[in-house]
Amino acid sequence: MxxxxxxxxxxxxxxxxxxxxxxxxxxxxxxxxxxxxxxxxxxxxxxxxxxxxxxxxxxxxxxxxxxxxxxxxxxxxxxxxxxxxxxxxxxxxxxxxxxxxxxxxxxxxxxxxxxxxxxxxxxxxxxxxxxxxxxxxxxxxxxxxxxxxxxxxxxxxxxxxxxxxxxxxxxxxxxxxxxYLSAGKSNLPSIYFNFALIYFALILIWVYTLFSKREVIYRIHYFMLAVLVLKGLNLLCEAEDKSYIKKTGSAHGWDVLFYIFSFLKGITLFTLIVLIGTGWSFLKPFLQDKEKKVLMIVIPLQVVANVAQVVIDETGPYGGESYAWMQVFLFVDIVCCCAVLFPIVWSIRNLREAATTDGKAAVNLMKLTLFRHYYVVVICYIYFTRVIVYGLETITNYRYQWTSVVAGELGTLAFYLFTGYNFRPKSCNPYFAIDDEEEEAAAEMLKMEGDEFEL
Incomplete structure (x- = not known):
């Protein structure tokens, strides 16, 4: 035969x-x-x-x-x-x-x-x-x-x-x-729990920062707090999920909470990157149509990615469509990572043009430098968590597979710290200063939208 x-x-x-x-x-x-x-x-x-x-x-x-x-x-x-x-x-x-x-x-x-x-x-x-x-x-x-x-x-x-x-x-x-956890992943519950504690500590620090800098707080700073909370809760639920699997072989419902917070965390994180990349709240208090379209693309794709992740985790590779769902997950994840880069590129281009045309070149150049750095960091974060971590998991002996989890979480933590530090509330921060012309343009746009609504 x-x-x-x-x-x-x-x-x-x-x-x-x-x-x-x-x-x-x-x-x-x-x-x-x-x-x-x-x-x-x-x-x-x-x-x-x-x-x-x-x-x-x-x-x-x-x-x-x-x-x-x-x-x-x-x-x-x-x-x-x-x-x-x-x-x-x-x-x-x-x-x-x-x-x-x-x-x-x-x-x-x-x-x-x-x-x-x-x-x-x-x-x-x-x-x-x-x-x-x-x-x-x-x-x-x-x-x-x-x-x-x-x-x-x-x-x-x-x-x-x-x-x-x-x-x-x-x-x-x-x-x-x-x-019931594979050798090399047996210590994942403690790893996830320790990272959850780190994020809860960051939440307290961020709340204190918001309280002490109330006069220079923008809406995006509250959004950053929401991202931190969801990330901490996601890690806590994942720690409990793996802990119950380790002891009993079943998640006992903790996997449901993990999927919920993972879904919310993914949406809010990508949305935050888009909002920061567009300069929303601290460069301009509105989103342009093309920027709204990016959000309308990223959010549904995150829904699809999370559905694919649930199907893969719950059915395992024995399902006939497991390979197809895995391909969907990888494709959607790559598309989301690429989509969130466009708003940052648009902001860099606009700031470069503004730095050479208006009378506030010094301020615009400082903003441009920040967005260039943020663009590089976002690319490094995406490349590290999607490529380097996967490569580490592939080449590492199965007894040390926990190292790829630690590497991924450390990379994510570094990205959160960089974002929070550079876009934190700060007095006399030129990055958060909205120009008078921008305020007038925003007010005029809101007025025009109101007139259209009345019509």
Missing amino acids: AISSPRTLILLTFSLLLTLTLTLAEIRFAEIRSDSRPIIPFDEFGFTHTGKLDLNVTLLSLRLHQNDQTTLPTNPKPNSNDLSLVGFFLSTRDSWYHVVDQLNQNDIVCALQSDLIKPVFSFDRLNNGGLTHFNVSLQISDPNLYTLVFANCIPNLHVSMDVHSSMYNLEGKSSLIRD
């Missing part, structure tokens, strides 16, 4: 899924219904020398489709096929790339035949004709980062089953405490 080109393409696609998996492993329940995919990846997990996999499969049903006609066998094993080519196995990323090479070179006809994978259960062990369920418990003796995979190398065989998987490491002196 040779592997066809579409099947090879799916296997290669799975190789990409292995490198883009965004979910944290936990107790996972998956429903597979009439699925003929040759490869179905489940969760990825980093095992220690005390790692263990518990796999429970129920409501197992196999149906062989031939010539658009369905053959319902009297038992789970089709007589004309070898069910040793159907089953579960564990594979590391490096091993999987070699398995794909073996398949392409026709050294093997099924991933389950490779000596590079760790078999979990093959369906030829279903020797009972009426057996529709099984349980497997596997002790991991070789610590590594593994992905649980289901392989179906029988053409036209449709599989239906409920899969309950549980991967964890045993810890403690008696090795009876289960840790």
Whole structure:
């Protein structure tokens, strides 16, 4: 039995899924219904020398489709096929790339035949004709980062089953405490909690700053406070979310709060960058039409990105549309990051023109310098959190994957500190001074809008 080109393409696609998996492993329940995919990846997990996999499969049903006609066998094993080519196995990323090479070179006809994978259960062990369920418990003796995979190398065989998987490491002196977070991510709850404390401290500092500088406060400063609050609450909920997963394998509802605050934090952060980039509130008290269009693009895209993130996290890579949702998330995130740069570029261009035409060149040049610096910092923030952090996660040993989280949070914290410090309320700050001409232009625009409304 040779592997066809579409099947090879799916296997290669799975190789990409292995490198883009965004979910944290936990107790996972998956429903597979009439699925003929040759490869179905489940969760990825980093095992220690005390790692263990518990796999429970129920409501197992196999149906062989031939010539658009369905053959319902009297038992789970089709007589004309070898069910040793159907089953579960564990594979590391490096091993999987070699398995794909073996398949392409026709050294093997099924991933389950490779000596590079760790078999979990093959369906030829279903020797009972009426057996529709099984349980497997596997002790991991070789610590590594593994992905649980289901392989179906029988053409036209449709599989239906409920899969309950549980991967964890045993810890403690008696090795009876289960840790459902992957090795290398076990300390994420404390990391997120410590960063949440930092942001709550920044909130207190910012509130004190607003209180002590009441005479030079602009509306955008309150918006900055809202961004800080949402970021702190997002980290606190994420810390609780990971803490419950670590102990029980389930988030117990904390994931819902995490998604809510993550959604609000994402929208407010991108909106803040757009508002600062346009000079809203401290350069001009209004937004132009093109700037409003940027907001109208960024906010809906953030909604789509958060929906994609929820689908990826909750379903895991076993879902048939997981790869598509992952691509949507990455594409939308890149578009949002590019969109927020345009208002800053527009402000830099306007300030450059103003610096050479009006009589306040010195003030405009200072504003121009600030916006140039902010533009560079925004690009560095986007590049660092979207590229460098991902590269760090990819090349770092699975036992130290927490370092990419720390790096990402430190980069975000540095961006928040830079923004807050440079655009803080400050007496006699030329960046926040609205020129008389700008005030008159704003008043005239508001008056014109009011006249149009009356008409």
